[in-house]
Amino acid sequence: MKAAATAAFVVVLASVPLWLDNAYFLHVLIVTGIFIIAAMSLNLLLGYAGQLSLGHVAFFGIGAYASALVSLGFKLTFPFEIEVQAKPVWLAMLMGMLAAGASGWFIGRIAFKVRGAYFVIVSISFVEVVRLVAVNWVELTQGPMALNNIPPLEVWGITFLRKPANYWLVLGVAIASYVLIRRLVCSRAGRAMVALAENEPLATSVGIDVTRYLVLAAVVSATMAGAAGALYAHYVRIVDPDVFLFIYTVTMVIMVITGGKGTLAGPVVGGLIFGLLPEGLRAAAIAPEAQWIVYGLLMVLVVYFLPRGIVPAFTKIRG
């Protein structure tokens, strides 16, 4: 029954470009899908491993920049001379994921030495340093001038230039990410992560290697966020340092918390709500500042009244 409902939901989602004749709304759905992938990756750290990372957009941005740069080719004279020719986009996207995963490993090794408030502050510091590098390292990133004319993905003679193609691509990656997270969470490593989140001293006492599993979670999470970033770069085809803005991390966090952290469907539900809500608010002719005020207040209200999120609340009502 449940499998049938899921299958029906996926079929409905997949059929959207066939009957929706509104390019703008399709664009909104694509961007929402990309953010849902990023939110799912954050959920792995925040929901399952129990670490509130407020630097998650760093991995998204690193994935976007690395993928864009490899696909465009670049030349460096400092700190060493290197010239990279333009590579095919699929390879660039893999490189983007690799770069994001590697930075996830690196920052995981550093940041998991501390917990709680300290971890949060380290994660914010990390993304700010990365953002300032993106602004100032003009030779590589073009700084505020942005990387332009990023080529779209091309595989087996299909160019992902038009919106329906991009929609299906994003949907495919989202489903793959969902399945991957489900498998991971149900595995031994996933149970170890949940155990850590529940009670770290107890988990350590039964022999779970804390740092190893947290770093593993960070690497998987960062790689997935990097994939979302790479999709974003080759879809909108321009990347500037604003991808590192804190507000994007906050958007992801709100999506996960509202939907229900530590649940598989949570980021999807929260992502759909907060991906489509801005459009609703815009239709109601509300200024963007007021829209963000609504976001902020919603976040406060969710913490007060639905501390575990929509999905767990819904499951409770049904059960």
Add this chain to the structure above:
Amino acid sequence: MDQLLQHGLNALMLGGTYALLGIGLTLIFGIMKVVNFTHGELYAFGAYMMYALVMLLGVSFFVALPLAIALGVALGALLELVLLRRLRAADIDTTMLVMIGAWIALQNAEQLAWTGVAKSISTPFPAAPLVIGPVSVAWNRVFVLVIALILIFVAYLVINRTKLGRAMRATFQDRDTAALMGVRIGNIHTATFALGSGLAAAAGALLGPVFVAYPSMGDLAAAKAFAVVILGGLGSIPGATLGGFILALVEELGAGYVSSGYRDAMGFLLIIVILLFRPTGLFARKERVG
């Protein structure tokens, strides 16, 4: 050498306000166990209140300053009563999320109220700088440092010499025992948050006229406050005071000798390095757990 001296002097001028920001944040964290993401918004609030009082209402600069600080104290008390009072038993992640929500709402409310255009605030100080041998410093910077030092001293007196301060220190050491001894924890939390917020607003009211007031000015200020607090060790007031001056010096030297584009990155790098090699901060001895 002259250049180095000038950097040192600039750092001294800036360090006082960083220390104010840091002390406010460290008080709130130490006593309430709340990571206060609205701290930067109180800073921006202080600057905007100076703008409103001096530029719009024509209040004298020296009257506007204490008024702006008082308004910051009031806003802090209000935030605590509305948002945090009922979350006293909640864990740190929960309060953190509420504070992030409040931060976004406040910052955008500022943008809505004052528009995105930066506002400059005129000061009564002479434009010609004070020249001491090879170095020079603007008069308004000297004023900022003097007032900041006075406020730091007042904060010390409140915490170490008053009944309220004793209750705050007791709550910091052991909340439950303090409550058993008759300390009203709720009131202490409100007072702490109001005092911390007042210090942040004071920093904004002092630096707003030196630079300009703009809606997202609080973000960098909050980041610097976090850096100061981590330098000094969470909950340590002498640490935060010294941390403020150290951060200002590192920023000045970084901007002067590395690249001015990375000035604001220095604080973040400092945070990462400190947490890597000395996670308890430079001056605290307490073990850092959660």
